[in-house]
Amino acid sequence: MRKIAVPLIRHIKRADYQTKPWKNGKGTTHDILILPEGSDHSSFELRFALSPIVERGVFSSFIGADRAITLVKGEGLELQFDAFSKHLNLFESVGFDTGLAPIGTPVGGPVHVVNVMARRGHWDIVQSGVKSELYLECEREDLFFVFCLTQDNLFIINDQEVCLKHLDSVLISDIEALKIPEGSDFLYAHLKPSVAEVQAS
DSSP: OOOOOOOSEEEEOGGGOEEEEOTTSSSEEEEEEEESTTOOTTTOSEEEEEEEEOSOEEOOOOTTEEEEEEEEESSEEEEEOSSOEEEEETTOEEEEEGGGOOEEEEESSOEEEEEEEEETTTEEEEEEEEESSEEEEOOTTOEEEEEEOSSSEEEEETTEEEEEOTTOEEEEESOSEEEEOSOSOEEEEEEEEOHHHHHHO
């Protein structure tokens, strides 16, 4: 198993996000973090991104990866899959196989979503959603992604103070429990090494 080296709390500022074209060329995305370091959209194990959606279009397909998206700005987003559809309201999340490549239609104007992608066989997305407080027990190999949804706020993460500006992120590792006291709204994702990856190690 390749261990992804992450400090206990890694603060990623909005100004440090990398703007890249969508795989399908129909828009742009702001990559928050791609892991392992040095990997790209074709070779990532984990990818976190903030993406504007301004018009109807097909989501990029990343075969072999799962995706959890959360609507963080805008009125709504309609996702049309081959066999079903899903409507997202503000701060709602949905997970799916990226290979399904749904058609996304923003409702009431442009929207923004946060994408969490995990390469199957390496990482599993255990859960993802919007909270104002959180307590979860976990394994030390797990990772937590937190994205600030409100204006500048002081987060207390496992008794450590972290000042996050609007749209900043943190990646948290090497802990046995995550505790964020009640306060401002944030998006979080809990990621766990897949069983296949653990057995391979």
